[in-house]
Amino acid sequence: MSKLVVFSEGLEIGSEARFLLQGLVFRGQTVLGVAFKTKPIAKLLCLTERLVRDAIRELVEAGLLVTQKQADKVGRPGEEYVASQYLLDLLAKTGRSAVAHQDPILYLFNEPDIYAKGPLSEADTGYEKAARKQIRSDGRPAAPGACGRLGASTRVLLAALLTFADQCGVVTGVGEAKLRAMTGLSPVALKHQVKRLVSLGFVRIHVPGVSHGFFRGAKVPSTYYLNLDHPQLGGQRIRRAVLVYAESGPSRYARLTNGLAPDVAGALLNLGPFALDVLYHKLARYTSHLLSLTWGEPGEKYGVVPGSLAGMIGRELEQLKVGKPGQSEAGYYWPGVLEHFFEVAFEWAEHLKKRLNGIAWQGYKPQLVRLIPAPEPKENGDILRIVTLILYPAPENQHSCIVYKDVRGGFIREFDSEADLHVRNRYEFGLLTK
Template sequence: MSLCIEPFLQKLTDCGPEARFILEAIARGGSCGGSGGECFRCKPLAKQLHMVEGVVSAALGELVAVGVVERLESALAGKGRPKVSYQIAPQSLATLKGQPSPHASHPDHLKRLFSGADIPAGILGPQPKSQKERAIVTRLGKPAPPGGRSRLSICNRLLLGALLANADQFGVVTGLSNLDLRRLTGLDSESLSHRLRRLRGVGLIRSYVPGVTSSVFCTKKVNSTYFLNLNHPGYGLSGEGAVLVHWLPQSKVRNDAFDVLLRDVQGFRRPPALNRAKTPKEVLHFLARERRPVFNVLRLMLYRCASELLSRHWFDLARDGSGDYDWLRDRIEADLQPPLGFGAGEVQPDRAWGEILRHFCKLVVGIAQTYRARFGAANWIGFDSVGLCILPVLEGEGDEIMVLLLQPRPVEISTCAILRESHRGELALESWGEESEMPLEYRFGCGLLTPPARRILKS
């Protein structure tokens, strides 16, 4: 499921983000009206969407120019200007009605975005300015943009809506390229990059992993992955999911399974290695020339597989060894691309490729076993009845902090909780009714949020 405006993207090429937002808001129905072919007027629409009337008028003009919306003038008996109203063009209306019913994972979030609802979204970190300090108007006397008043702008709402409409139940977006986002929003590359940073800076995007191009992946080019914050207070919604953190004392922190893989590959590049490699040579050859960003994407791929393994086999997960999960090998093989010569019919290359796949399966099972052992120590939580997603702690060290997103929230825990393990292995539970109540430094440290970029703090 994507945005309602997707069937019109070819027509909307010359339309800006504001015009696209207005069309999306109208197409979704609600209090804006017009989705059933009714007429609507500029001033009430601007008031409903909390937009400047001149901006709405210009945006409607763009939609009229491309034939998606019709402009109607009512005849007057006396003197004066005719009353102007608008309606979705009949052909466009038929296109909308012909679309299958949307099945977005987050209908309530999308409803708030494409409405007149206010969405507070201040920059994380600094104390909010008082009402007197906030700029209500610019130096030219015009109303200050919503971002200047710690409110989400129309362009940022549209961009976030494009991400939300393509997110899974945990708020993870994997299938959108920058080109897709530009086509959906009408933003140029520079504006798109700035607005994505802004959404991270206000906490609506938890974090992201940039896409890469590499021959180790079947698709060659892998899109960026975005982790959206469905619990952001700006939505004004009570979260259905939960965030659960497991935190080790520093004395117990070790390298995780993927850190070992990375260490072995780095040692293989610059022999002699300080430590004996635990990774098969076939895997080391396979990854020897890859850059660090490729490993970040590979880690996400393995985490996705481990998340599915945990969701499907929480109780019957193999306690040791790699277990027997045929679907897991198929999933990994569908994501990775054997180098030239691998799998070409020769006995030796086939054996090498099989060893690579076996090792990645072993890594996934090992990751899942570690998460199962640590979170499973909280045996009062019903993990078997919910979906699980591993949230990567991108700036973390070793296995000190592990984070799970759970959908729906287990009844035994609150929306946000930390399981702190003591030196003796005992667990202490810290809970917050809302994720925003957790101390900000915890949320940064646990990968729930990304510290704002300096240029965002200055803006």
């Protein structure tokens, strides 16, 4: 596979320069092995000459490219560029090619015709005209970012997230500082590009992390749920199954606090919605861990699984402290919270297995299961709690999307794929957010 040097955190270059650099690297000796000029590279990569010119200047200043004059030409000598020894040394490093989801990453850097097509674009009568492939007056295709194409900065961030995503598209433990270092985006630009990825459906849900202001002495990074089967990621075959489960159940805050001592539950609730949502998605991940290891098996078959879950909870939650008026600077750990999260994750996993095993895909054993809790419903009328399970790999020769409404008068409906769900339902199920 081609090398991926674009995410080297020591590179002092912006996102567009990183995009150009990776495009050059993917083409290997056909480009980097010889001197090249701005205009041919712009045409080859379907970029504007201005973007290429500005990006090349950054790469030269960073020592990744070297400028040389065309001394044999008559008149004003032109400029050509060659790979520097610094860049060649980066390419020679081992392990650079070992990245996750390499096919969609390669696609992001190689395919100009990836459109910034949001989930609601099909209902937009103006989209078809905007997305039509257009040719510039000089005969070259319009650059990515033009005519509705996905821009370079957006692609670089999505590729960075893909390097950390598991097979169900969940990204955890990656802070904003690391993403900025990998992509060259400023804090403001990073937030803007995350919102753009959410609006286009590449990121299903973004759960913002929380700072020291919520948990004393510890930051919690954001969680990103990516849609790895997005149609603009290369038209690959569906690799994941989707199981939407709706039931009458406790709210997320009730699930987090039921069973805790009143003072501990109060301390938890006083953290506010941002911190509570972070903790709820952690609880969903712990439940996913149990489901991944025991799907299709009864509870007594857990074996050593409880130990692995306890270790996961301990590593993540023992560091979180909450201050109290009059207490020491050290803060305090919530009594019983670690054990509580273990018990709730176990109960939730067993409940889902009881309700869903035998309903969906008889005999199917996924390698990985990830829960995506849907947004909380408004407090009116009959309240359904919805959680979507993303399962990898998708079962062979079966429908890959099931919706199960588990109430009196409920239903089970099967679809060939998630794409067959109405857009409104995908938002309702938490598969898309705004």
